[in-house]
């Protein structure tokens with residue numbers, strides 16, 4: 001019998017079958033591929049809702065998973081180039097008590113199956129169940145726009161954040177990338193992309209490029225930049 005591990009945000013018990021995936025900070029950390037030995041590698045970080053699948057708001061039913069074709073193409077291309085693909089997803093519906101880890105896992109499994117059907121795979125998944133804190137100072141370091149999930153992935157998977165990219169549909173995705181030290185954030189036009197375009201653009205600065213309004217097929221076409229010589 002393991003001890004009962006709780007998601008601190010909502011004091012929800014984590015079902016026994018998922019306790020190995022939820023750490024003491026309440027963060028879902030799932031490595032689907034082993035870290036590669038040798039020098040740290042660039043990765044492609046992807047937001048999930050509104051970026052890889054259509055935004056439906058507190059998604060908790062596998063039947064509501066509808067992949068975005070351009071995102072699947074980017075995942076398949078990254079796989080072909082041996083660039084690790086890492087999901088970093090805010091799932092505050094868990095911390096708010098709208099649904100639990102079982103529903104979350106069922107959605108993730110459906111998505112993984114659809115990605116596999118398209119010929120792709122995800123190398124790791126990080127999900128923050130933490131709800132927004134009323135006091136910004138009390139915010140979880142893992143909930144985007146904080147960079148905690150990216151930093152954790154870098155240490156788990158031996159990733160080079162200084163050469164990695166992030167794509168998402170919210171300015172908070174782009175900001176998390178900037179705060180993690182990435183050189184590029186890509187705001188997809190899907191999901192909340194139109195709403196957040198101006199805010200995302202304002203995050204660009206020295207050493208941090210922001211691409212706005214272009215779909216992930218265009219990102220896929222540039223992924224060779226993360227893997228010179230591997231095309």
Ligand SMILES: [Mg+2]
Pocket residue numbers: 047048049050051168169170191
């Ligand atoms: Mg999103």
